[in-house]
Amino acid sequence: MAKMIHICSQRVLPADLMRFQTTVRSGGRTRAVSPIGKFWMNGSTLRVRFMGGTAAQQAKVKEQAGWWTPHANLRFDFNNAPDAEIRIAFDPADGAWSYVGTDNRGIPLDQPTMNLGFMNGGTTAHEFGHAIGLAHEHQNPAGGMAWNESAVIRDLSGPPNNWTEAQIRHNVLNKYRVDQVNGTAFDPDSIMLYFFPGSWVQSGVGTHANEVLSAMDKAFIASARAYPKAAPTIVDAKEILVGATRRTAAAIGKAGEEDLFKFRVKTGGPHIIDTRGPTDVVMKLFGPDSPTALIAEDDDSGVDTNASIRADLVPGLYHAQVRHYNKASGMGNYTVKARRV
Numbered sequence: 001m002a003k004m005i006h007i008c009s010q011r012v013l014p015a016d017l018m019r020f021q022t023t024v025r026s027g028g029r030t031r032a033v034s035p036i037g038k039f040w041m042n043g044s045t046l047r048v049r050f051m052g053g054t055a056a057q058q059a060k061v062k063e064q065a066g067w068w069t070p071h072a073n074l075r076f077d078f079n080n081a082p083d084a085e086i087r088i089a090f091d092p093a094d095g096a097w098s099y100v101g102t103d104n105r106g107i108p109l110d111q112p113t114m115n116l117g118f119m120n121g122g123t124t125a126h127e128f129g130h131a132i133g134l135a136h137e138h139q140n141p142a143g144g145m146a147w148n149e150s151a152v153i154r155d156l157s158g159p160p161n162n163w164t165e166a167q168i169r170h171n172v173l174n175k176y177r178v179d180q181v182n183g184t185a186f187d188p189d190s191i192m193l194y195f196f197p198g199s200w201v202q203s204g205v206g207t208h209a210n211e212v213l214s215a216m217d218k219a220f221i222a223s224a225r226a227y228p229k230a231a232p233t234i235v236d237a238k239e240i241l242v243g244a245t246r247r248t249a250a251a252i253g254k255a256g257e258e259d260l261f262k263f264r265v266k267t268g269g270p271h272i273i274d275t276r277g278p279t280d281v282v283m284k285l286f287g288p289d290s291p292t293a294l295i296a297e298d299d300d301s302g303v304d305t306n307a308s309i310r311a312d313l314v315p316g317l318y319h320a321q322v323r324h325y326n327k328a329s330g331m332g333n334y335t336v337k338a339r340r341v
Contacts, residue, residue, distance in 0.1 A: 038101030043233025101133030224256020279332030288316025
């Protein structure tokens with residue numbers, strides 16, 4: 001291999017390991033590489049804690065994380081909180097990697113959720129793309145990359161990556177299933193795509209290094225499928241009362257819209273939050289007292305295509321986020337209710 005290639009390792013939680021598998025795209029909607037269920041609540045503030053690093057390294061992190069914020073309805077607060085959502089180490093022996101989106105909240109607080117063992121080019125912005133819910137562009141099911149597997153495995157088995165074949169398949173060769181991701185067509189200019197030499201692909205034509213956000217990166221992260229600036233944020237959440245006699249009427253009035261609700265649990269115990277009506281919706285539940293702590297997500301556990309989440313809740317403030325299953329064109333009326341059972 002003529003060039004030493006640094007590639008980040010995309011971290012996933014154990015429960016997701018068996019869901020990530022090779023697929024061949026068939027006819028139907030083109031989707032990209034934001035795994036379903038990994039986005040933070042729109043308008044969230046994500047706190048960042050440095051677990052080491054020089055002043056120059058930390059400054060570079062702040063700079064490249066800031067590449068996303070003009071486009072995404074998110075804010076980064078570099079306050080070094082012990083329970084920060086994003087915790088960054090700088091171990092040069094551990095490569096570059098990050099957990100994806102809300103998976104970060106499932107990592108013990110004494111462990112990093114991101115490592116920046118190398119920071120060349122746009123690596124830091126790439127890792128923050130993972131942290132806000134994006135996956136590798138080359139694993140886009142619409143990517144059409146036909147790998148020369150023996151060459152990829154040979155080269156990545158050695159330095160600087162020194163990966164096992166399983167790691168290579170997870171981070172490079174495997175694609176997401178079409179039903180696992182949302183987004184756009186394959187973007188050869190995406191910050192989420194690494195340089196790959198021509199020897200790694202059957203066509204002999206590799207990819208180029210992308211060191212800045214592409215036009216599609218910016219458009220997608222600002223779209224209704226990600227973190228739109230115009231969408232309701234946490235402060236706009238509609239309050240519902242636990243155990244209210246009447247259900248709260250709501251509607252997805254335009255494609256891509258996400259409705260936000262908040263409710264306060266005064267007495268801990270088992271609760272159900274569900275929707276009713278003719279509209280196929282998906283619901284996420286966050287809390288307590290944290291709009292970034294994802295408790296659960298549900299699609300069709302309720303009546304017909306409605307969402308229903310049952311969870312043991314402690315006293316505190318909770319947020320429920322509701323969207324149509326079909327973000328591209330879905331609209332319709334529904335009702336929502338929270339109750340103790």
